[in-house]
Amino acid sequence: MIRTERLILRQWHDEDLYPFSQMCRDKDVMEFFPKLLTEEESYGMGRKIKSLIAERGWGFWAVEIPGQRKFVGFVGLHIPKESMPFSPCVEIGWRLAKQYWGMGYAAEAASESLRYAFTHLGLKEVVSFTTVRNIRSQAVMEKIGMSYASKFEHPDLEPSDPLCEHVLYKINREHWELHAL
Template identity: 40%
Template structure:
């Protein structure tokens, strides 16, 4: 199942069966997926939820559904996952988020990510968390910077899960050390 995290406005919780509808709605929105590889159909979208649930079952943490009580029961997701490929910065735990555009601009990504980072540093004892995105994704990079993450000089790399020649293959790497996070480790 996984733990439930709470912030002033949000609940980060385990997945429920009906969350798959919200996930598919979000992932079939071109604005959401502008800087991400497309999710071609409902089955592929459901597989994202399956992987999130499996990561929780295996590691005790993962991607939480973000709920804004009184607003929506599915704003998107945020969480921590083991990076599933080999790269110059792995092994590593990555923080990530994906939100329905209807809930952009409300600070939910930053607020939820702070809760996930706190859990990672305080509960899991992580020493560092990374984040990646394409260079043009200013919205996600702004969240990373609000979280005090620092772009890794020379850390840009080609994401091995994206086909060679695809415009989303090149990624920038951000890092946050526990001692620099403002969260105790």
């Protein structure tokens, strides 16, 4: 379990799966993903994330606000598919329920995730990526000290898909040490 000033990042619980499935059916939350997820797909993804944390000790942690709500989304670290043009690497990512947007929670939890990546895992670099149209996530990337690196076409999407063109952001340990929030 990791604590920030306002949040707890932790292993997933079975009761997180239902609110996660609700998020994954929200058209605003999923705007920059290829499709809304069914309840079955969401539960499967949540269970996979939970198993990866159990296996590695880290991952896309469940996020909760102490004393207010159990599960508000996830933030953390993940190893993307080998087919990504910048693999092997570790990425930082997030997905929060819409009612928690604009409160600085993604940046707060992501900053602590970077701290974990560099101080506990000893990583030299962390990446993040999103579709070029996802300006909100790019703003979070910049707020936590990441820098634009390049554009690329997502290998799992057709070139004609409006979500295909992505941006890659990076941060290395030295830059993080100089600019940590």
